Amino acid sequence: MKRLKRDIVVIGSGPAGLCAAIEAARSGAAVLLVDENAKIGGQLFKQIHKFFGSADHRAGVRGIDIGEQLLRQAEELAVEVWLNCEACGIFDEKTVWMVRDKEHSVAVEAQRIIIATGAVENSINFPGWTLPGVMGAGAAQTMINIHRVLPGHRVLMVGSGNVGVIVSYQLLQAGATVAAIVEAAPNLGGYGVHTAKVRRAGVPFYTSHTVKEARGNGHVERAVLVKLDSQWNQVPGSEFEVEVDTICIATGLTPAVELAFGSGCRPFNSPPLGGLVPVHDRMMKSSIDSIYIAGDVSGVEEASTAMEEGRIAGLSAAHSLGTITDQMFAERLEQLQHNVDALRSGMFGQKRREAKDAIVRSYGVER
């Protein structure tokens, strides 16, 4: 097995990993960015909607355009990129074992490792949930915006959070009909702007409802919806059918933590951010000094926060190697932390901020 050395290895090239690599390279570190996919960008290039936040966060710019800008920056900084490269394990807190092109085993000794492996969509089960036509909302988004293929023509969306309403709108843009959006909670969960767009397009929302069953012969043909009472129990007799060929599940994401925990990072349970995450400090350092984390794996939020966290991780990792002065580090860190705090303000942001603060507090206490 070949053994190579790099200053910093970044695992995952989504918005978090890409920004981490750019920031670390700009700070003077030799960076290797790896991703198991054939293309760079993680979930970023499927996000064709405009982002929120201040001008600093490129609000009003579409995820896909931000992605193009980041790719150019990475190229200009000569970030080394290995695609089709899966990180399988981290040994001795320093060595990343990877499989390239599903064939060659490679070990790279890194002084610092940044884990930015993203998240996985949650599923819910009900009779018929394994029928072809039932899929993650993110899968439908990937199909329409990346592969330009409609997974179906009449869609039921389960979940009204951001991913649910954003993907519903994008399904409409792609030419599908969204027959309904069901939400088990009594209130809708997504940002008002996205929700309003879908509502204006005439898509019916059913709050306090869920999908009880998917029916069809070899493929989804109908969904049975049912009302939920205040205790989230199904109300007998309230069932009704909607004719759909696709059911999209948008019930949240779970951080992809296998690699982080496998390498010994200490976990912390943060239900508001998707469950178990590696504890980390404000500099995005994990409980292991040589390992940093960023993006959804450190708690599920959105692409804009993932980018800022990535930059913080890249900056901190490079600084810990002495590639920039303490003063440069302090100034840039303050700016980046200001950005990320701004993204975690407002009604939705506040909860995420509190959850993040709890993780950081636990880092200090138990270390």
Added chain:
Amino acid sequence: MNRITDHPILGPLEEAEMVDIIVDGQVMQARKGEMIAAALMANGKNTFRKTVKREEPRGIYCGIGRCTDCVMTVNGIPNVRTCVTEVEEGMVIQTQIGSGEWQ
């Protein structure tokens, strides 16, 4: 066809070189470089495999290589995740039963 040829944000679908793939013995057209799952769904095929005991149909679930619901036998190799594997000219793709067999 389920291809999105026109899109209000992404614009018209760019022309692509087409390749032939052989799916359960039938020839289908795919865009060079696209994922097998995308090619199959563009051609209206949504069942990729059947489960071992009850032969229940399965299609894609996550679309990003995480869940293995979409695996098929490709060029004689079983359990290939079709949502993250690119098509190639002349590729032989088969609906997989259970955990499949090396051919």
